[in-house]
Amino acid sequence: MTEATFDAIFDDLIDVNEELQSFLRILDGLLPQASLLLVNEAGVLLDGTRPLAFAQPLREKLVNEAKSTDGFVVGKTENDVRCHAVYLEKLSAVLIISCAAAPDDAWGPGSALATLLQNTIDLAMHRQEREMLVADHEQSVRQINILQQQHGKLIEDNYRQYRLNQDREKEYARKLESEIAKQTAELREANVRLEEISRLKSDFLANMSHELRTPMNAIIGFSELLSETPLGEEQLDYTRTIAQSAASLLSLINDILDLAKIEAGKLELEHLPFDLAEVIGNVAAMFKIPAREKGVVFTCKIDGNVPKRIMGDSNRLRQVLINLAGNAMKFTEQGGIDIEVAYEREAASRIFSRFSVRDSGIGIPADRVGAIFEKFTQADGSTTRKYGGTGLGLAICLQLVELMGGRLAVESEVGKGSTFYFVIPLEEAPAEIISLDEHKIAGLEKTARGGRILLVEDNAVNQRLASILITREGYKVEVASDGAEALEHLRHQPFDLVLMDVQMPNMDGMEATRRIRKIEADPDQKQSYVGLRALTQPLGIVGLTAHARKEDEAACYAAGMNGFLTKPIVKAKLAMILNEMMPQASCEKNTDPS
Numbered sequence: 001m002t003e004a005t006f007d008a009i010f011d012d013l014i015d016v017n018e019e020l021q022s023f024l025r026i027l028d029g030l031l032p033q034a035s036l037l038l039v040n041e042a043g044v045l046l047d048g049t050r051p052l053a054f055a056q057p058l059r060e061k062l063v064n065e066a067k068s069t070d071g072f073v074v075g076k077t078e079n080d081v082r083c084h085a086v087y088l089e090k091l092s093a094v095l096i097i098s099c100a101a102a103p104d105d106a107w108g109p110g111s112a113l114a115t116l117l118q119n120t121i122d123l124a125m126h127r128q129e130r131e132m133l134v135a136d137h138e139q140s141v142r143q144i145n146i147l148q149q150q151h152g153k154l155i156e157d158n159y160r161q162y163r164l165n166q167d168r169e170k171e172y173a174r175k176l177e178s179e180i181a182k183q184t185a186e187l188r189e190a191n192v193r194l195e196e197i198s199r200l201k202s203d204f205l206a207n208m209s210h211e212l213r214t215p216m217n218a219i220i221g222f223s224e225l226l227s228e229t230p231l232g233e234e235q236l237d238y239t240r241t242i243a244q245s246a247a248s249l250l251s252l253i254n255d256i257l258d259l260a261k262i263e264a265g266k267l268e269l270e271h272l273p274f275d276l277a278e279v280i281g282n283v284a285a286m287f288k289i290p291a292r293e294k295g296v297v298f299t300c301k302i303d304g305n306v307p308k309r310i311m312g313d314s315n316r317l318r319q320v321l322i323n324l325a326g327n328a329m330k331f332t333e334q335g336g337i338d339i340e341v342a343y344e345r346e347a348a349s350r351i352f353s354r355f356s357v358r359d360s361g362i363g364i365p366a367d368r369v370g371a372i373f374e375k376f377t378q379a380d381g382s383t384t385r386k387y388g389g390t391g392l393g394l395a396i397c398l399q400l401v402e403l404m405g406g407r408l409a410v411e412s413e414v415g416k417g418s419t420f421y422f423v424i425p426l427e428e429a430p431a432e433i434i435s436l437d438e439h440k441i442a443g444l445e446k447t448a449r450g451g452r453i454l455l456v457e458d459n460a461v462n463q464r465l466a467s468i469l470i471t472r473e474g475y476k477v478e479v480a481s482d483g484a485e486a487l488e489h490l491r492h493q494p495f496d497l498v499l500m501d502v503q504m505p506n507m508d509g510m511e512a513t514r515r516i517r518k519i520e521a522d523p524d525q526k527q528s529y530v531g532l533r534a535l536t537q538p539l540g541i542v543g544l545t546a547h548a549r550k551e552d553e554a555a556c557y558a559a560g561m562n563g564f565l566t567k568p569i570v571k572a573k574l575a576m577i578l579n580e581m582m583p584q585a586s587c588e589k590n591t592d593p594s
Helices: 003-009 019-030 056-067 112-147 152-227 233-264 275-284 290-295 314-330 391-404 431-446 460-472 485-490 509-521 548-560 571-581
Strands: 035-040 045-047 073-076 082-088 093-098 272-275 296-302 309-312 335-347 349-360 407-415 415-427 452-456 474-481 499-503 540-545 563-566
Touching: 003 314, 019 035, 019 045, 019 112, 035 056, 045 272, 056 073, 056 082, 056 391, 112 152, 152 233, 152 460, 233 275, 272 275, 275 290, 275 296, 275 314, 275 335, 290 296, 290 314, 290 474, 309 314, 314 335, 314 349, 314 391, 314 415, 335 415, 452 485, 460 474, 460 499, 460 571, 485 499, 485 509, 499 509, 509 540, 509 563, 540 548, 540 571, 548 563, 563 571
Parallel strands: 296 335, 452 474, 452 499, 499 540, 540 563
Antiparallel strands: 035 045, 035 093, 073 082, 082 093, 272 309, 309 415, 335 349, 349 415, 407 415
């Protein structure tokens, strides 16, 4: 075979940059929004479909940095366009890429974008190798056609090389699949860890809520009882302020729990009737004394065209207004603070009303107005030291207002004050609902009282508070310190209702409730319990707990409870649930004949 024949066979391999150009063409197709530039060891530039303009000094500096660094390095073109470079060892070349669609902060080491780009480069190399293998195959076929009459052994060698190329392709594919499977497994493990962290956070928030609500129960309950004793006008004002501030603190505790639900999109607003003026008045009462001490005038105004009784979530509305008024009070040293509810328009049977909280405080710099609504962010770093705060309240308010169908905004001028405002649709409470509420209240006043209640509570202060409240409603009460003691009481005494604390030592309320239901279902066991054997219906059990999440309420019902009452105990709610749950015939009147 002549030299010319072999030269013709391998003529396609003369261009040393063909491999780089092939890789660049493939990568260009995989990244349609990116500008690409490839620089080989000899400094030859190969442009993609979308050229990347680069001054030589900047390019050479970036190429040298990429060769000495494992991973992507950052640079800028002569047009000040941000770009990234990486050294491709297999090709002995530096790839420079610019993608305007990708945010700058998404290129960090180990980021999803960096990983995706690396995988895309690997895929381009794999496709290039496939093209090379196809080219090798075609080259081998051409060689076979030329040499099959002359060199049978050469044909066999070429065929063997062809098979080796196939094996190499399969081996590379297996490695690529293995790497993808490995990365997928790592992502799954990361998701499992994130889920576990989320669960631990949820458990922590629930336990913290329980620990905080337990003393709050005593503060709110005893301040309410104190307000019912003979007090002077000033003392009564202080007592009411304590109760209202405690209620606000309880609302802040709820905020901590709500934050996770808001971020997860699981927070649901209530749709119940409430008195708008009462909500605004409660907010104003909280800041009455602090405003007087600072010499700040605090006023409230409600447009007469806004309905007095509306449907919605009064707690969330109060929460937003307390937060905005609290910020106004914090940053206002003189002048005034105004809460105003103004009529805007009416549409689709709903009245759109504008809520605004205006102050004459320090104001917010224009370049920081947008940032104050971000979590853990304040208008200025120094405010943390001077004024305190977590920077969380406005972020929660923003999301709560959005859930109400509005948008929270602010107008502010440094040194002159700020106005936070939002417009939300209000639905007037139907007259039949108002009448039903009044009927319920009247019913509570007219219902004949009497009966025996078993209070199962491990906290001594809460035992005393609940016992006083129950006794004042006209019922007799016995106290058990845990579930096991409650079962002993039921073994020897009849009761009309059980108020069962959920979290207790020895035997918690869930287990105690399940035991009671199991005993009720077994006629033989039931005969051993005086408090159960004479009952024709299951004994009423109301869960009493400082855990206030929806899932906690669902767990109480799943355990066999008939009702659910959260701490702090609100006197009116306790009276209502006792009125609903207590049987008409008391166990005192229908004693067990045995």
